[in-house]
Amino acid sequence: MGGYIIKRVASAIVTIFAVATITFFLMFLVPGGPFLAEKAPSPQTLEALEKKYGLDQPVTVQYINYMKRLVLKLDLGTSLKKRGQEVNDIIRVRFPVSAKLGGIAVLTAVCLGIPLGSIAALNREKWLDRTIMAIATVGNAIPSFVVATVLMYVCGVVLRILPTLGLTSPAHYVLPVISLSFYPTAYIARLTRTSMLDVLGQDYMRTAKAKGLSRFKSLFKHALRNAVLPVVTYLGPLLAFIMTGNFVVERIFTIPGLGSEFISSITDRDYPLIMGTTIFLATLLIVLNVIVDIAYKIIDPRIKLK
Amino acid sequence: MKKIAILLAAVMLFGIAASGCTPQTKSISELAVHVGSEPDIIDPALNSAVDGATLIVHAFEGLYTLDKDGVPVPGQAESCTISDDGLTYTFKLRDGLKWSDGKELTAEDFVYSWNRAIDPETAADYEYMFESIAGYEEGKLEVSAPDSKTLVVKLKAITPYFLELCAFPTFYPVRKDIVEANPDTWTLDPKTYIGNGPYMLEEWVHDSHMIYKKNPNYWNASKITGPDRIKFVLMDDSNAILAAFENEEILFADDMPNDEINAWKDRPEFNIEGQLGTYYISFNVKKPYLDNPKVRQALTLAVDRDYICVNIGQAGQQPAGAFVPIGLSDADPTKEFREVGGDYYDPSKEAYEKNLEKAKQLLAEAGYPNGEGLPTFEYLYNESTGHQMIGEALQDMWKKIGVNITLVSQEWNTFLNTRKNGEYEIARNGWLGDYNDPISFLDMWITGSGNNDAQWSNPKYDEIIRKVKSSSDREERMKLMHQAEDILFEEWVLCPIYYYVDIYLKSEKLDGFYSSPLGYKYFMYTTLKD
Numbered sequence: 001m002g003g004y005i006i007k008r009v010a011s012a013i014v015t016i017f018a019v020a021t022i023t024f025f026l027m028f029l030v031p032g033g034p035f036l037a038e039k040a041p042s043p044q045t046l047e048a049l050e051k052k053y054g055l056d057q058p059v060t061v062q063y064i065n066y067m068k069r070l071v072l073k074l075d076l077g078t079s080l081k082k083r084g085q086e087v088n089d090i091i092r093v094r095f096p097v098s099a100k101l102g103g104i105a106v107l108t109a110v111c112l113g114i115p116l117g118s119i120a121a122l123n124r125e126k127w128l129d130r131t132i133m134a135i136a137t138v139g140n141a142i143p144s145f146v147v148a149t150v151l152m153y154v155c156g157v158v159l160r161i162l163p164t165l166g167l168t169s170p171a172h173y174v175l176p177v178i179s180l181s182f183y184p185t186a187y188i189a190r191l192t193r194t195s196m197l198d199v200l201g202q203d204y205m206r207t208a209k210a211k212g213l214s215r216f217k218s219l220f221k222h223a224l225r226n227a228v229l230p231v232v233t234y235l236g237p238l239l240a241f242i243m244t245g246n247f248v249v250e251r252i253f254t255i256p257g258l259g260s261e262f263i264s265s266i267t268d269r270d271y272p273l274i275m276g277t278t279i280f281l282a283t284l285l286i287v288l289n290v291i292v293d294i295a296y297k298i299i300d301p302r303i304k305l306k
Numbered sequence: 307m308k309k310i311a312i313l314l315a316a317v318m319l320f321g322i323a324a325s326g327c328t329p330q331t332k333s334i335s336e337l338a339v340h341v342g343s344e345p346d347i348i349d350p351a352l353n354s355a356v357d358g359a360t361l362i363v364h365a366f367e368g369l370y371t372l373d374k375d376g377v378p379v380p381g382q383a384e385s386c387t388i389s390d391d392g393l394t395y396t397f398k399l400r401d402g403l404k405w406s407d408g409k410e411l412t413a414e415d416f417v418y419s420w421n422r423a424i425d426p427e428t429a430a431d432y433e434y435m436f437e438s439i440a441g442y443e444e445g446k447l448e449v450s451a452p453d454s455k456t457l458v459v460k461l462k463a464i465t466p467y468f469l470e471l472c473a474f475p476t477f478y479p480v481r482k483d484i485v486e487a488n489p490d491t492w493t494l495d496p497k498t499y500i501g502n503g504p505y506m507l508e509e510w511v512h513d514s515h516m517i518y519k520k521n522p523n524y525w526n527a528s529k530i531t532g533p534d535r536i537k538f539v540l541m542d543d544s545n546a547i548l549a550a551f552e553n554e555e556i557l558f559a560d561d562m563p564n565d566e567i568n569a570w571k572d573r574p575e576f577n578i579e580g581q582l583g584t585y586y587i588s589f590n591v592k593k594p595y596l597d598n599p600k601v602r603q604a605l606t607l608a609v610d611r612d613y614i615c616v617n618i619g620q621a622g623q624q625p626a627g628a629f630v631p632i633g634l635s636d637a638d639p640t641k642e643f644r645e646v647g648g649d650y651y652d653p654s655k656e657a658y659e660k661n662l663e664k665a666k667q668l669l670a671e672a673g674y675p676n677g678e679g680l681p682t683f684e685y686l687y688n689e690s691t692g693h694q695m696i697g698e699a700l701q702d703m704w705k706k707i708g709v710n711i712t713l714v715s716q717e718w719n720t721f722l723n724t725r726k727n728g729e730y731e732i733a734r735n736g737w738l739g740d741y742n743d744p745i746s747f748l749d750m751w752i753t754g755s756g757n758n759d760a761q762w763s764n765p766k767y768d769e770i771i772r773k774v775k776s777s778s779d780r781e782e783r784m785k786l787m788h789q790a791e792d793i794l795f796e797e798w799v800l801c802p803i804y805y806y807v808d809i810y811l812k813s814e815k816l817d818g819f820y821s822s823p824l825g826y827k828y829f830m831y832t833t834l835k836d
Contacts, residue, residue, distance in 0.1 A: 032719030038736060039354065040726060040756035041431045048429040083347045084490035085512075093512065149545060157549045164546065165539065165555045166514055251543045254550075256513035260542075269719050 001297075005290070012286040019282040020275065024066065027266075027274050028059050034080040034269040053080055055271075066275065076279070077272030081264075087276035090261060095280070097167065098245030098257030104173060105180035106239055113185045114231060117192025118224060124197060132189060139186025145248040148179035152252055165254050176253045180246055184238055188231055196227040225299060232299065236292035240285040244277075331817050331833035336517075337533035339558035340550070341827050343542035344513045349493045350478040351423040354431040356738070356825040357560070359475050361538060363826055364518055365406075365501035366478040369397050369416070369457070370469050374820035374828070376742075378469040382411070382479070382502065382525070383457075392464040392778060397457040397472075404523040405481055406506040413451035415479040420447055422485070423476055432476040435740065438465040438775075464778040467743040474741060478502075504530045504830045515539050531818065532830040548811075551575075557813035560827065564692055567620045567809070575811045578622045580633045582739035582823050583806035584747070586626070587700070588759045591799065593731050595680055600672035602798035605732075607665040608707045609700065611803055612655035618695045621809045625653035626802035630747045630791055633805075633823055634739070637784040643744050647788050650795040653802075665707045677708020685711040687734040688721040696734070696803070728761045735759060738806065742823065744787045745774055751794060760799050767793045 035041055035049050050056045054065065069075040076087035120132040155175060156164035163172050199205065200223060208218040245259025258277065265273035296303050342357025350362050363371075371381035380386070383397040403411040424433045424442060440448040440460040448460035461468065471477055481500050484492050492498040496507040504527070505518040516538045520530060539556055541547050544563040551559040562570065570576045589596045589605070596602060611625030624632065627649025634643040651661060666676070674680045685700060687693040697713045704711060711732065716724060725733045737757070739746040750757040752768050770790045777783045794800065808825050818831040 030720070032723040036719055036722040036726065037354065037431070038722070039431070039738075041429075042434055042756060044426055045429050045431060045433060048426040052427075052429060078490070081346055082344075082512075083349075083352065084492075084494055090512075152546065152549050157552050160553060163555065164553065165541075165550050250513075252546045254514060254539065254541045254543075254546060256511055260513060267718055 001294075004293075008286075008290050008293075012283070012290075015286060016279060016282050020067070020070070020279050021063070023275060023278045024063050025059065027269075027271055030266075030269070032269050034271065036269075053078070066272075070279075076276035079270055079273050081268040081270040081273070087272050090273065091258065091276060091280055094256060094258040094261065095244070097255065098250070098259055099243040101167065101173065101176055101255065101257065102180065102239070102242035102245070105177050106184065106235065106242055108177055108181040109184035109188055109238075110231070110235070112181070113188025114192050114224075114228065116185070117189040118196055118219075118227070120189065120193040121196035121200065121227075122219075129193075133193070136186040136189045136193075139182050140190065142182065144179050144183060144246060145252070147182045148175070148249050148252045151175045151179060164252075167253075167255055172253075176249050176255060179249045179252075180242060184242070188234070191230050191234060192227060195230050196223060199223045199227045202226075229296065229300060232292055232295050236288045237285060240281065240288045244281050244284060331531075331835055333531060334533035334832070334834050336535040336537055337558075337816075337829060337832060338515075338537040338539055338556045339827075339829060340539050340541050340547050340556050341558075341560045342540070344540045347493060348499070350475045350480060351419065351428060351430045351432075353475055359824070360827045361516065361518075362475045362478065362503075363828065364503055364505040364536065364830060365499065365507060365521075366475070366480075366503040367501075367524075368472050368474065368478045369399075370472040372470075372473050372822050372826075372828075374831075376822050378473045381473065383472075386469065393461045395459040395461070395468060397459070399455045399457065400525050401455075403502065403525055405500050405502050406521045406523055407500050408523055409481075410454075411479065411502055412454040413457040414454065415481065416457050417447075417449050417451050418482045419479040420449055420477065422480070430476065432474075432740070435471060435474065435476050438462060438468065438471070463776045464780065464783075466780050466783070467741050470741050470743075504532075505536060508535070513540055530830050532832045536829050551811050551813075554813070557816055558819070558827070558829075559811040562809065562811060564620070570811070571621070574814050577810050577812055579808040579810075579821055579825075580823060581806040581808040581825055582631055582633050582742070582746075583737060584626055584629055584631050585623075585734075585736045585803045585806060586629065587801040587803060588725065588730075588733045588735040589798075589800065590728055590731055590733070590759075590761055591797075592728060592761045595674075596683070596731060598672050599797045600668045601674070601680070602801070604665040604668040604672070604707060605704060605709065606798055606801040607651055607661040607668070608703055608709070609801060609803065610655070610658050610703055611653045612658070613703075614696055614699055615804050618692065618699060619804060622807050623804040624807070626804050627651055627653040628791065629794060629800060629802050630744045630787075631739070631805040634742055634744050634747075637781045643784070643787070646784070647791060662706060669707055669709075674708075677710070680709055682710040682712055683731045684714050685732045685734075686714050686716065686721065686724060686730040688718045689715045693734050725759050726756070728759070733759065735800070736806070738825070740824070744784075744791070745771075748774070748787055748790045748794075751790075751799065762797070762799045764793060764797065 035046055054062055069077065079085045079087055079090060116132050120129040123129045152164045152175060155162040162174050164175060166172055205218065205222060208222050245257035247259045247263045250257045250259040261273060262277050265277055341360045345355065345358040345361055347353055348358055348361050350366050353359060353362055367381040369381060369383040370378040373379045382399055382403055384400045385398045387396045399413055405411050420436060422428050423430050424436050424445065424447065436442050436447060438461050440462050450458050452458060479502060484498055484500050488498055496509060499507045504521055504524045506521040507516060508519045509517040518536045520534055521527065524530065544561050547559045548562050548566060550556045589602050591597055615623040615625050628644065628647060630643055632642060632644045636643045636646045669675065669677060685697050687697050694715060701711050701713065724730055737747060749771060751762065752771050753763040767790055770786050774783050774786045777786065808821065812819060815835055816832055817835045818833050819829060821827045
């Protein structure tokens, strides 16, 4: 296990370095700049700003300076648009907001999706299976912004039963969590059903039944444990993406999370923020994938980590 | 749950303070409003956004401030004496002026702040607003503080709108010791965001909200009848903003979805105010065919502005017959610049057919009868349903005179870059004025100006603008500015579409709110109707 982790950390560093390098040069290829506005600043102001933030240097020099700061100090630089704000601070303050919301949403999706998928599989081709799968198909087809908008309108404006602005009380979490967990719940339900059906047809399940193992025990100890593996695979990237925030849901419910920064940093050409959010997401994705691999090993000891 | 929500809203939004009541209105303990999304920067010298300015006018105050009629009235200054030649302004500051942390505010603070704003190191977008002050070119303004209560300002030329400039956020004072200790971050922390206005920043949760509370050290604190706290909710999504307004989670919304305007425009909460700005179309005069003024005039005349305003804008926009919008004063302050200058063509619905005929005739005169011989032009706009609808309308209208265009949309920043570099043929454009003087609209067309997207150049025009800036005669200035605008339309450099309006939703419960023609919103006297 130790050797495996060292190997993964080494490959993670190479991957993050590659992501940072490619992103750095790609973002400078996009036309536009961070200081453009409908009212153009004067050439003197523009020059002063570029000098202040080192944008007057050749891109390669900027790249070397950036990587030096990143490697030596873990410093992601200062935002060009949100003047004065450090990218490290922006991520430090906003990530926990998105992570908490995303974490609750994933938990909800897992707690609902796995049982629903299992129930569907165990009632294959019966009305319960058909109903659950019909709902899951709808859930897969409707994007989160539609769910969020409809929920906001129905629960917030028409019925006025739930607040729609910010995350100041537990009630404020209800609508964003439903919006965020709608799709993953549906996806996990479908994934669990397929996988469960596959497992239920395996020889060892027949053996368990022949041995006289109770239905409950055979289902939980043998079937679900194996059936849940594809869900665990899906959870790694899902967690990384959902915990770094969803642009649309955060915008609709006015949530001060990290999701909006991924989009606005690009439209604003806020180079340090583009780099910061990209590197952060890449790191989180890699870390969660390692955790998923380890979880695999725990769930199914036959799997060897190499 | 519903009851709890209502109760919460009631407690949060309408808590009623016992003191300061009048028979008709009640003061508010906390008022939640929307004026924009997360501001980029709330440093008075560096801000260039309208919503940022609203936040700043609550936390800072200039020598002058705008009253509810948009007229500059003494703010930090008690009085102002103007020399006979109109070039020296002597401001007397009020007694007992203090910063929000209780320290004394002096005339020297203005000397520091104004010079800081023009310092290239500060890199302020609006530094050019100080160009009317002597010493601007040299980088050291001729502004002095003979004593702590007196500020003397020397101007290069008569600037009739100088007192209005003194009410503009870029001219507000900032605290030297605070700014120099944290030049890039002093605006981010309520502890270091020290102002001199009626309110002070208490809490800022980025991308969520900012809470301002009353500043007890403000010179006129006892007259500030507005809410004890103003919660500026930082929202970006127009549907969410409307939902929050309908829910009464906010009682003021500065934005709403375009397609909801029709449903709301007859409701009492819906407000339209004039705004100093023009939506127009830029012709790149360096491009073949568009370098011909007759082609540009034909395109300008062939636009049905009434259709665009009524069916696309839907918010009371006024069809534009010139570039300088309505709402700006002329030499005689009782008359508007637009009233004196008139329109360069009739933008009304009734005149459209006649304009169309004239456009066809002009194209024929230019050698392109019915558009024959003209290529298909590219019309560039930034991604937005509204801009696209206008593009589609233009496509139809110009087809009537035989001119074809293809619509090309670009993402905002790319669009700005393309337009600024002149890599387009015809493009959407818009301009909002900075102060009540036509020069704010005419200065941008001089040769090489960063906002002269048309790439147009006319030495005679440049000369007139130079004279306007150095003229000390009010009548003469206005005359010259009318001449300058005449040149713009002798050459048909641009195609005006409509004069902007400012739309907002305000709860009927609110009283005492006002906004300025520049779009700034003032909540410091807002109370609750009884």
